[in-house]
Amino acid sequence: MVSMETIVKMRNANQQAATEEVHVLNWLLVLVVFATKDFMEATVKMVLNYCTFEKCQALSCNRRGTCIELADGLTCICDHGFYGNKCESEKCQVLSCNRRGACIELAGGLRCNCDHGFYGNKCENVRFCPAITKPDHSTVKCEGFHGENHFQSVCTFACEQGFILNGNISTTCQASGAWTTNNTFCQAITCTPLKNPEHGNVNCSAPYGETHYNMSCYFSCDVGYTLEGNRKTVCEESGNWNSHGVQCTANQLKLILIVVPVGSAAAAVLVLLSVIFWWKRQNQQVIAGGPVK
Known part of the structure; x- marks a missing residue:
């Protein structure tokens, strides 16, 4: 028969074994937890790296350079005249403002202070004036480096034959968008009015x-x-x-006949006879070769 002491010893031994098993299980659980945490962190990091990996796009370098994909992102090899991580900054070049203004480099790019007559981010636009209205009886010829009615264009007037130019012969398109003059017209040439001759x-x-x-x-x-x-x-x-x-x-003969009154028939006959007599005497002088007495 087992003694009480033996039973107590056996119970204590079982309790100690159970306690050791609990400790072992706890350590195993801790190891599993830590192992799972490292795995999860590695997994999450890998997923994040994959999701955040940047690929080259059309505007990755603002169309100013060549995009290169790397393991940890991308890089831009900028074209000449540009710089920055994304080639977002620009350096002043000879044609940065199209030779129409002063170029100023800024932190985020550049700015153009355009000359008179030009405007736009790169001074690419030219001021223009309204189309010239052609005066009556005239011709107009417009010429300019930037166009017929743009800044610094010159229009020249000429009148048709028989007309004379009044005003300025030419006008110029200004930076304000207005022509220098607009008062030109053609006036017909005139002669001194004629008077009726006497009679x-x-x-x-x-x-x-x-x-x-x-x-x-x-x-x-x-x-x-x-x-x-x-x-x-x-x-x-x-x-x-x-x-x-x-x-x-x-006309002398006609004048003599005209001054005779129409109602004086006798006077008319007398005048007619006088003329006939005078004509015969003239003929006689010619035939005789001398005057008739």
């Missing part, structure tokens, strides 16, 4: 008025008068008439 008349016709260039005027005389000079005269480009000095002179 005569003058009639004129022309497309721009009775005294303008290329106008034609015609002279005529009253009955009993003869025209001396050119019947037609024209207003020339110089502003002068091409002929002048026209006059109407009386």
Whole structure:
């Protein structure tokens, strides 16, 4: 029969074994936990590294360099004139402002202070003026390095034949967007108005008025008068008439007949007989070779 002492010893031994097993299990659990933590950290780190790995995109280097993918990210090899991690900064070059302004380098890029007449981030735009309105009876020719109606363009006016220029012969497009002058017009050349000759008349016709260039005027005389000079005269480009000095002179025979009153038949016959007698005496002088007494 087992003694009480033996039973106690056996119980104590079992308790001690159970305690040792608990300690072993605890240590195993701690080892498992730590092992699982390291594994999880490694797993998470790997996932994060994969998810955050950056790939080269179209704008990775702002289209100013070549993108290269690395194990821990990417890098940009910038083109000439650019710098920065993403080639975001720019250095002033000869054509940075298109030769139309002053280039200033800033922390995030550059800035252009444009000259008068130009605007835009790179001074790429040119100021322009409204289209020129062509004056009547004129021609307009516009020329310029930047265009016909842009900054520094010059327009030149010319009048048609028979017209004279009033105002400035040319105008220039300014940086303000306005032309230097806009008061040019063409005025028809005129000649001095003609007066009716004594015992005569003058009639004129022309497309721009009775005294303008290329106008034609015609002279005529009253009955009993003869025209001396050119019947037609024209207003020339110089502003002068091409002929002048026209006059109407009386016809002597017709004048004698005209002054006889219509109601005096006897006087008319007398005058007619006097003329016939005078004509016969003239013929006799010619035949005789000398004057007739």
